[in-house]
């Protein structure tokens with residue numbers, strides 16, 4: 547629980563003489579919060595569609611300062627983690643609160659490696675999907691289905707059960723992600739290889755076939771690891787809040803993560819990386835960029851520039867900066883620096899950053915703007931982009947679910963401003 551500031555907020559309501567006193571709390575960073583939890587006892591609710599001004603929980607995992615463009619995981623800046631750490635070490639940090647010692651890291655990596663296989667019976671689930679099913683649809687199904695295999699460890703009040711579930715989810719996400727891709731290609735599934743790193747193993751399961759091995763390019767593997775790392779957590783975003791809300795009912799963790807995957811799928815959230823590439827394809831040529839920027843600014847046109855804007859960042863997304871550098875490294879390595887898609891993306895970025903509309907509304911490129919370009923260069927099909935986001939976000943979802951379950955929590959149950967009809971009597975059919 548956050549520290550009380552000693553300050554109170556006073557809410558004066560027209561026609562009511564006495565102000566309602568609301569306690570205030572301070573976190574270790576960020577603005578003070580006003581506790582409105584007792585307002586309902588006074589006969590009022592707060593109204594905040596989209597939860598723009600609402601903190602739904604206490605958390606020690608991730609801090610974002612959207613105005614300054616700061617992102618900290620357990621206090622460590624994302625730029626430092628991207629430069630010096632890797633995805634699995636960050637998973638450990640998110641789950642445990644501290645960086646691991648060398649022995650703890652080795653044990654963690656080894657444990658994840660030994661949970662990468664999925665139950666053979668799970669392979670049969672895939673046959674139920676159409677070959678052209680979107681891989682996110684498959685992921686919602688098969689991650690939820692994992693719970694049927696682990697009846698032995700679904701007691702959410704048992705720390706050991708929660709721990710093994712975290713390992714299983716982090717380890718099996720890339721396996722199931724690659725299987726959803728292989729299924730769409732009509733290719734056989736490739737088993738995980740524990741001698742490879744997390745990112746190498748994922749790329750191997752994606753691109754190897756039983757007829758031909760796939761030599762993982764270390765620069766591509768590093769970029770893949772970085773993409774997972776940069777997506778690992780982002781505090782109370784829509785999918786994480788969905789995981790918490792589902793978890794607050796006592797639902798099992800596989801069901802909660804499946805709910806998070808469903809929430810992530812939308813184009814305003816994790817689906818944006820796929821939408822960026824689709825948008826660039828629609829723009830088609832640099833000469834059309836001005837027309838599309840004008841469309842994005844037109845209030846009567848629903849078109850938005852995908853990969854721009856963020857609910858919290860009103861500055862450059864710090865993940866986008868790291869991603870931009872990675873993007874150049876990958877394209878240089880692959881010898882596709884002169885890629886027309888990247889050229890268009892760079893031109894679009896420049897125009898939008900100099901445009902009064904985007905400056906005034908503080909709309910900067912976000913992480914999805916660059917990740918899509920990198921993934922395309924690596925040869926990952928567009929439909930898989932959001933699946934990769936989901937794989938990266940899994941430790942964040944679990945860390946938040948675990949944080950909630952580990953301390954006293956209540957079922958998440960928002961209220962509403964009801965605007966429907968007031969009570970009226972049922973009208974029989976012959977009187978309507």
Ligand code: CMC
Pocket residue numbers: 596780783813814815816818842843849850851852853854855856857858907909912913914
């Ligand atoms: N292009 C054009 N105008 C935009 C854009 C955009 N991408 N984003 C926001 N605006 C405008 C919007 O029309 C509104 O204008 P006005 O004040 O005149 O009505 C103003 O900026 C504020 O927008 P909002 O929709 O109220 O902001 P929000 O915080 O509710 O939405 C967002 C944030 C990310 C959903 C939105 O910026 C968006 O749709 N961006 C494109 C999709 C995208 O890239 N999403 C990925 C987000 S980052 C990854 C993640 O967290 O999942």
